[in-house]
Amino acid sequence: MDKKYSNAQLIMLVILRVSIGWHFLYEGLVKFSNPNWTSIGFLVDSKGLFENLFKAMANNIKVVPFIDFINLWGLMLIGLGLIVGLFSRPALISGIVLLALYYLSHPAIIGADYMMPSEGSYLFINKTLIELFAMCVLLVFPTSKLIGLDRLVFRNPSNKS
Amino acid sequence: MENTNDRKEKSARFSRRELLKSLATLPLVGAFAYGYYKKNKYERILNSNIISELGMNQNSIEFADKPVKGKLIRLGLVGYGIRGEQLMRGAGFAHPEWIDEVMKSAIENPSDKRYDEFIEQEDLNLQVNGICDIFDVHSDRAIAAASNNGRKGTSKAVKGDIKRYKTYKELCSSKDIDAIIIAAPDHWHGPITIEAARNGKHIYCEKPMTWTVPETYIVRDEVKKNNIVFQLGHQGRQTESYIKAKEAIDKNILGKISLIEVTTNRNSPNGAWVYPIHELASEKTIDWAQFIGQAPWHEFSLERFFRWRCWWDYSTGLSGDLLTHEYDAMNQVLGLGIPKYATSSGGIYFYKDGRTVPDVLQTVFEFPDKDLTMLYSATLSSDKDRGKVIMGHDGSMLIGETLTILADRESTRYGEKINQKIIDPSQPIYSYIPGRKNVDAVSSATEKYFAGRGLLYTYRNGKRMDTTHLHIREWIDTIRSGGTTSCNIDRGFEEAITAHMGTIAYKEGRRVEWDAEKEKII
Structure with missing residues (x-):
């Protein structure tokens, strides 16, 4: 094993990983089970530097189904991967990319007012960004090869502990 | 021999531990599935309870996809101001300059769908045979729009020789016009409707139906007496x-x-x-x-x-x-x-x-x-x-x-x-x-x-869809297949x-x- 954690460290890191996975999976499933769901509303409500780019995406009939597909399956697969600890590294990296896109389209900048009222108050840093950083932490403190299916998948027979 | 056995045993024990650690978080997927099922069921019951209580049809409204097919209907237009221009577009005839404008706008702003919407609008099989507007510029523009059958911009549109009538009376008595769209000012709605009805022309008239009380009765009588298909311009009906x-x-x-x-x-x-x-x-x-x-x-x-x-x-x-x-x-x-x-x-x-x-x-x-x-x-x-x-x-x-x-x-x-x-x-x-x-x-x-x-x-x-187009389409469909329009003469009288x-x-x-x-x- 390339990482040595105390039991407490390992448990807390796994709890963090599973919680984020749970959140992703449910966000994905909610969209999956709603036949009317589309990313258009979210994209149209974009603000900040990349506002025009996201709005242009929303208005492109050919691009929207692709964005919807990536979001829906991306969220579900990332979520599932993090909960069971399978392919955690690619799951974390894609999750970080998704969250970065969400943040860039809805940054917590001064003067930005979104349709969905937020449950808290944010200045630059919001919960999307915190979740993103939490995933970065998980990326540098990996746990899936200790607790998770990656332990089975990436098992090295010569490496015995 | 003993050694090998020992190692095997060790490895088997190790595998079990290994497996346990690998699968440690798997039960959480079950917990998730159970929670998801419970939440979904709760919302389903809530939804079905309310919907069944209300007894509303859960489906969205189905509209006839295509307009009624029928022979060419020849239109006349009185009044090509702001509303007249919109109504002509609703009937399928846009001014080439407007086409230029919305094409340009669609390139600059992809969310502007006016051009796509207009091009996709169903062809109602209409032809404009006469227009009447007392302002020369409007009248010229009306002719350019009316002859733009191909829905083209200024570079490709060809201006036809559509007849300009100097008075609404001449237009109303024209033999090559079946139906008239009236978009003149309010004080002209009644007189033009009465004249058109007496000449047996079907009428689409902008709101309000009349300007004075006495003409309201005459309009109703003439439209009914002459079996005119009448539509009042409340496109909200659609x-x-x-x-x-x-x-x-x-x-x-x-x-x-x-x-x-x-x-x-x-x-x-x-x-x-x-x-x-x-x-x-x-x-x-x-x-x-x-x-x-x-x-x-x-x-x-x-x-x-x-x-x-x-x-x-x-x-x-x-x-x-x-x-x-x-x-x-x-x-x-x-x-x-x-x-x-x-x-x-x-x-x-x-x-x-x-x-x-x-x-x-x-x-x-x-x-x-x-x-x-x-x-x-x-x-x-x-x-x-x-x-x-x-x-x-x-x-x-x-x-x-x-x-x-x-x-x-x-x-x-x-x-x-x-x-x-x-x-x-x-x-x-x-x-x-x-x-x-x-x-x-x-x-x-x-x-x-x-x-x-x-x-x-x-x-x-x-x-x-543009509701004005749908409202005109309903009027044209009714002329072709009979029945009554949604904003017919009785609704117009009430209005x-x-x-x-x-x-x-x-x-x-x-x-x-x-x-x-x-x-x-x-």
């Missing part, structure tokens, strides 16, 4: 949410209705009828005497010509122009008919530009036989959106592009379900979003926020009388009464 609202009212979801509140809010010179004056307009290019018609004589005035809605001499004010849209929507949803009483108040409070019609108006209509009041409230100097609200004992309904029904906290019908927490009076028990595949009571928070602002389901699911009652009440400062038996305003 709005999906209004059609669904009627279904909810017919199912008595709101309980006993006692008050309706409808409103107009605008806040721009354009919204207050201060339209631009064309640079080429002059006594030479405008047939002023014909403009005046039955109105009191006034010397030539560009302001009066382009901004005629600001003077009673040619206009019906807020009553005829905007109250009628609101009234007709409620007449469509509730079948109100003509009110028994009308009272009005208001004044010229913001636009002190010499106009004679009020820019703030409140009109109250009483319907004692239906035990309800309709309140109309308008201002041309505040853009606050107040919408249309129907208030009943069991619930209230908010009608716009979308439709929202809320249960009333003190409702008799929903009281028990409110107590059982099945119905939450602060959340819609029913919401309808045009273009969406199905209807439900429990939609996600995100969806409600976006839908309420009209952002969803406009670009993607189904086609977004005109109701608007006149509001205007008389304002001008004379008294309560105006309708004698239904004698069909007279007293």
